[in-house]
Amino acid sequence: MEQDSEPSNDNPKPSKSEKPPAAKGQAFIDEERCKGCSYCVVFCPTEVLAMGGRLNRKGYHLPEVVNPEKCNGCDMCGLFCPDFAIFGVRNKKKKDGGE
């Protein structure tokens, strides 16, 4: 059986810098739209998110970014989220002279 590996890790390469590696991406959460299904937490390939203890106004448990440095902006959270409440974006690469 071919295993489908949809939410795949991008295997971030170790940084050459001595500073902690900058996150490649970022997840944005619209807390009031969230219905607490936890798909973003379970299917995040780099374990950026965790269900936190906080509730939104409707009383749904919210996901929280617990490992921001691990986010590669793959947007798997955004694809799974049935409530359009979260999405991930890749951070702009800083290039000399580039945008």
Place this chain on the structure above:
Amino acid sequence: MKADPAAVATGVHFIDGNEACAEGAIAAGCRFAAGYPITPSTEVVEHIAKRFPKLGGVFIQMEDEIASSICFQGAIWGGMKAMTVTSGPGLSLMMEHVGLAAMTETPSVFVDVQRGGPSTGLPTLPGQQDVMQVRWGSHGDYEVIALAPNSPQECFDHIITAFNLAEQYRVPVFFMMDECIGHMLGKVRIPEANQIDVRERKFTERPPGQYLPYEIYSGDQPEMVRAGMGYRIHTTGLTHDARGYPEMNAQAQDKLIRRLCNKVLDHTEELTLCESDQIDGSDVTIIAYGITARVAAYAVEQARQQGLKVGQLRLITLWPFNDRLIRDVAQNTRSIIVAEMNLGQMVHEVRRAVGDKVPVHLIDSAGGAIIEPETILAKIKEVVS
């Protein structure tokens, strides 16, 4: 706006009501039709299927009448003038989409060539038994317009009226032919295209962003757009607000449904088409429509030759029903006979409008054969004696 000269079959023709109806629809600008074969209406779509490819139109024979009755609404929202054609059993299947057309204010024309029912009933024989169904057949409160022609000429003339009214009022308009009228051969004079008034669909002039599909900007009709104009509209059969978005509560329902009904009822006078003949001072007035009115005219003539004072009112507009018109008749005659090819449908409306002002008699028929003029004449004599 005038009809397209390339499409209008100008001239004098010897054709039946079904073909005249098809030619009238073409003259009115109809370029899409969806239908399903059903006697006695089939010749309408057969003629359409022959003519449309030469006129830039498309006919599609759908898998059933349910499909036909919504397929043509899809084409209408795509910007076309369109119709569907059927008879009683098919009409029963279409009821769901009569409601949809009423709710979404789709300018739709339903041609119903009536036959005897209920159920499969009398496929090849006439009836006038759908007149209440078109008014009440779909669930909920709504209003429609229904016209009943009584000759092949009127099939041509008034199907154009039906299309024009659909565009003006954005309601389902029923064209209530019957087997006799549909299959009646007669002289049909099709005028020059520039003699035929055609009401084009009026699209909003408001730009996207300043337009809501169900807002009333003036009068009592919303302004229409079609798919693809950039307005990004939404329509739904659910109770909705001015944006077309579902809004399901008693207030929204009250506002919407009353408007849908009143936009027709408030124009009953303008919508009334009829012919009245020597009603004032008559001893009895015959009220009839469609083929029965045609037969009644002969009986009335016979009665007059025998010295009887008989009037006639031929209803062309069946819905909205004009109470004022009937009350006026009751003011000016001493009794009323309603003749119709059913066991009494429009007679209830007449009795409601007349009250106890004058007696209202009924000549009924279960369908299958026209009401003979002798029957009407006999009833006239019975009533006036």
Place this chain on the structure above:
Amino acid sequence: MSDAPTNSTPTNPVEKLLRMERIPHIWCPGCGVGTSVNCFARALDKTDIDYDNLHVVSGIGCTGRVAGYVNVDSFHTTHGRAIPFATGLAIARPEAKVVVYSGDGDLFAIGGNHLIHAARRNIDMTVICVNNFTYGMTGGQVTPTTPYSAKATTTPYGNFEDTFNLPNLVESCGAVYVARWTVYHVRKLIKSMTKALNTKGFSFIEVIAQCPTLYQRRNKLGDGVMALQYYKERSTVQNGAPTVDVGLDYQSDIIVGEFVDKPRPTFMDKYNTRMTEILGNKFVPYEGVK
């Protein structure tokens, strides 16, 4: 689409497609329909389709509400009748892309007759069927896709009827493109949706999706996460698999993939060809509303 700006918060890419004033939507927590909409939005971004020329038609039911949330000309029609409405619309608007977005009950039970004929005629439309094996909106009744033995409110002792194999049925009727994915397969679903949207003719995608509230719970299958885990663990990608082999049983393995991709002339192509052959220059083709 821009990458993450540094100062302002970026926008969820799905929002471009949505009528945001209508969000939050009515779907239950964990419902798979929203996930399919995410994929639809991303797929659209990969096509050249102008939103003003995209029309979405839905029937009735949970998935039938999609039409109400997408910010394009959208038509929420009657139960089962999205396809015939879309047929009229697609013929009237040859320059538009018409998408029917509806559920298994709507498309295959009450709307089954329309679906098979639209596929036969090869009407130019994309049909996205979210198959959650139940009627969600009315409270969890049996549908033509509810597997044998699964419980529904109207099969309290377990379903005893046989099911439709949707890809096989649709292929048999003449669809030019047929695929099936689950909502776990988001990336592949996007790819298939993109392909379907770029395909002329009747394309069909079955999207297997969880209904945690009614199907999962009634069958004691756990929550939405467990449904997605099941899709992950038990799905096999078999592109080109014979559709006759892709039927589903209760909690069985799921064969997913792109099964059919064989173009043929559309309804209007054939109409135009035939009429040109027979009528010659007397034929006036329909060219859309001016």
